[in-house]
Amino acid sequence: MFTSQEVLGVTHWTPDLFSFVLTRPDGFKFHSGQFVMLNMPEKDGFQPKPRAYSITSPDYAETLEFLSIVAPDGQLTTRMQHIEPGDHVLLGSKPTGTLVHSALEPGRNLFLLGTGTGLAPWLSIARDINTYGDEDLGIERKFDNVYLCHGVRFVRELVYREFLERDIFNEELLGDIVQGRLHYYPSVTREDFIRTGRLTDLITSGQMFRELGLNQTQFNPETDRVMICGSIPVNHALKAICLAHGLKEGSTHRPGTFVAERAFVEAHA
Numbered sequence: 001m002f003t004s005q006e007v008l009g010v011t012h013w014t015p016d017l018f019s020f021v022l023t024r025p026d027g028f029k030f031h032s033g034q035f036v037m038l039n040m041p042e043k044d045g046f047q048p049k050p051r052a053y054s055i056t057s058p059d060y061a062e063t064l065e066f067l068s069i070v071a072p073d074g075q076l077t078t079r080m081q082h083i084e085p086g087d088h089v090l091l092g093s094k095p096t097g098t099l100v101h102s103a104l105e106p107g108r109n110l111f112l113l114g115t116g117t118g119l120a121p122w123l124s125i126a127r128d129i130n131t132y133g134d135e136d137l138g139i140e141r142k143f144d145n146v147y148l149c150h151g152v153r154f155v156r157e158l159v160y161r162e163f164l165e166r167d168i169f170n171e172e173l174l175g176d177i178v179q180g181r182l183h184y185y186p187s188v189t190r191e192d193f194i195r196t197g198r199l200t201d202l203i204t205s206g207q208m209f210r211e212l213g214l215n216q217t218q219f220n221p222e223t224d225r226v227m228i229c230g231s232i233p234v235n236h237a238l239k240a241i242c243l244a245h246g247l248k249e250g251s252t253h254r255p256g257t258f259v260a261e262r263a264f265v266e267a268h269a
C-alpha cells in the first residue's frame with residue numbers, strides 16, 4: 001500500500017544525484033538504516049515500477065529524507081529527478097532491511113562501508129543517538145566509535161561531505177554525542193583527492209586502519225562491527241573480506257558481527 005506524501009524540499013548535488021524531503025505520515029514507523037518502496041503517481045497513463053530507497057533520516061525525524069541517483073533511462077528516477085516542493089511522491093507502508101542496530105552485536109568500532117548511493121543508510125545510522133548511546137539520556141552505549149567510509153568515483157559525488165565533516169558536530173544534542181566518536185573517511189577512485197582507491201583495497205592493504213589511527217591491520221571480530229551497502233560486486237567483495245577476517249553475518253533474528261544490503265540492483269541481475 002502506498003500513501004501520497006508532499007515534497008518539502010529538493011537538493012540537486014550533481015546532475016545525477018539529488019536528495020529530497022517528504023512529509024512523514026502519522027504512524028509511519030521505521031528503524032534507522034531501513035529502506036522503503038517509493039514511486040511517482042501515474043501520469044499520462046504511465047505508472048513507473050516502485051523502487052527501494054534507503055531512508056536517510058534517523059528514526060526520530062519528523063520528515064523523511066532520501067538520496068537518489070538519476071539512473072540513465074531509469075523509469076522512476078528520470079521522472080522523479082524533476083520533483084519540486086509541493087509535488088507528491090508515493091511512499092510504501094512497510095519499511096524493512098537488515099542494516100539495523102538489532103542485526104549487530106554491540107562492539108567497540110562500527111564501520112559503515114558504502115559506495116555511491118550506499119551512503120544513504122549511513123546518514124540515518126550516523127544521526128541516530130542509539131548508535132552511540134548516551135548515559136545522560138539513559139541510552140545504553142552500543143558502539144564507541146563510528147567510522148563512516150564512503151567510496152565514490154568523483155569528488156563531486158561525495159554528497160553530504162560538509163555535513164559529515166562539520167555540520168553534524170554542530171547539531172543540537174547530537175553534536176556533543178558524535179564529537180570525537182564519528183569519523184568520516186571518504187575515498188575517490190577516478191580523480192585526485194586527499195585519498196584515492198577502492199574501499200576494498202584500502203581495507204585489505206591495511207591503509208584504512210592506519211589512517212583511522214587504529215592499531216590493527218584488519219577487522220577484529222572481538223571489537224569490530226561492519227555494515228555494507230554497495231552494488232552487488234562491491235557487496236560480494238566486502239563480504240568476502242569480512243568473512244576472511246573472521247566476522248559472522250548477522251540478521252535481525254540472529255545478530256552477528258557484520259551485515260550487508262544492496263544499494264541497487266544491477267540491470268542484468
Ligand SMILES: Cc1cc2nc3c(=O)[nH]c(=O)nc-3n(C[C@H](O)[C@H](O)[C@H](O)COP(=O)(O)OP(=O)(O)OC[C@H]3O[C@@H](n4cnc5c(N)ncnc54)[C@H](O)[C@@H]3O)c2cc1C
Nearest residue numbers: 051052053054068069071074075076077120263264266267
Ligand atoms: C535495498 C535497496 C535500497 C536502495 N536504496 C537506494 C537509495 O537510497 N538511493 C538510490 O538512488 N537508489 C537506491 N536503490 C536503487 C533504486 O531502487 C532504483 O534502482 C534507482 O533509484 C533507479 O530507479 P529507476 O527505475 O529510475 O532505474 P532502474 O531501472 O532501477 O535502474 C536502471 C539502471 O541504473 C542502475 N542503478 C539503479 N540504481 C542505482 C544506484 N543507486 N546507483 C548506481 N546505479 C544504479 C541499475 O543497475 C540499472 O542499470 C536501492 C535498491 C535496493 C535494492
